Amino acid sequence: MGPLAGVKIVELGGIGPGPFASMLLSDLGADVVRIDRIMASDSGLHVEERFNLLHRGRRSVAMDLKQPGAVKAVLEMVAQADALIEGFRPGVAERLGLGPQDCHVVNPRLIYGRMTGWGQEGPMAQAPGHDLNYIALSGALHAIGPRDGPPVPPLNLVGDFGGGALYLALGVVSGMLEARASGRGQVVDAAMVDGSASLMTLMYGLHGAGAWTDRRGDNRLDSGAPWYGVYETQDGRYVALASNEPRFYQVSVALMGLKAEELPDQHDRSCWPEVRGIFARVFRTRTRDEWCSLMDGKEVCFAPVLSMAEAPEHPHLKARGTFVKVDDVVQPAPAPRFSRTRPEIQRGVPRVGQHTDEALGDWGFSEAERTALRAAGAIR
16 A cells, blocks of 8 residues: 555545545545535536546545535544545635634644635635636746747646645645644645746746746747757657757767757857757658657657657556556556555546445444435435
8 A cells, every 4th residue: 555544534526636636645545535516516527437537546425515414424524534625715615614623623633735726815815717827827827838929728737736736735745744743733725826836936046047038938948949849750740859968969969960069059049049940850851750769778868759649558658557557547557656655546436426335434424324314415
């Protein structure tokens, strides 16, 4: 089992970053019980349930949190839990009777993880939004995209998952670690606007030093530098070159059939567009796989740009077991890895309410209590 084996977490079901954080904690061994609505809201993912991989690894209990009995049952679970995760707008959990104060009354050691876009306070705390809005405000979106085009949405990796879920998971684990010493719980306020700003720490430092401009495609890591970018090959595919260091750059140039001494200085920004044009013409002379064969085993920072269909079949990823198949669905394996307490996907994606009796029974609810909750419409 993973390093979080024995940890018990209650997840108040939501969408996006909250479920992803809960998935990560489950992958690492925690017993996460997801409280789903009896009448599930539209997640926007109109696919068969087993493909909603953000829900993997947990048991699902279906409840109507507008029923006092359901709220009381959640608080009984909270009394046994190490952490709770919720992703409502600020104030919603309090109105349900499941806010931090309500939960800390029954469990003073509880780590209460809150996931929002704008944070728990501030002028925009109650405003609606999605990943793209949060990274737009933090400065992250402006920095991503081509020099001569608009900013490009980086999927929802920077806001929902990088700036949201990962910071929430880190905050919850850090809080639980501190609570073991202090005996006191606390609230983790994980906001995607904060997390995505934090991810930009390097760039803000370089910008402050005058080493990073506010123009897209003009810097070392945003495709401005010719030796750090994506190039089309003869067959319409792409390769990624990232030879930052001079020694890697020189080997790359040589393998491309160019002479470094005949090119402008690597760090002469005024010549970057010219050199990028040269590189682009050279990369179009071979197919992607031909470039892979040429670069394989050489001291260069190079990789093919693989599609999601191709990536699981790459020899390196197959050797590492980076992808696995659960319920006949190919998906990324748990990460990171541990030498002794190996993480694993505990189970596939549950149906809403699939484990109501099983999970509640394991958390100490008698058959009579479950029957009464069901009769009252509190659980399904």
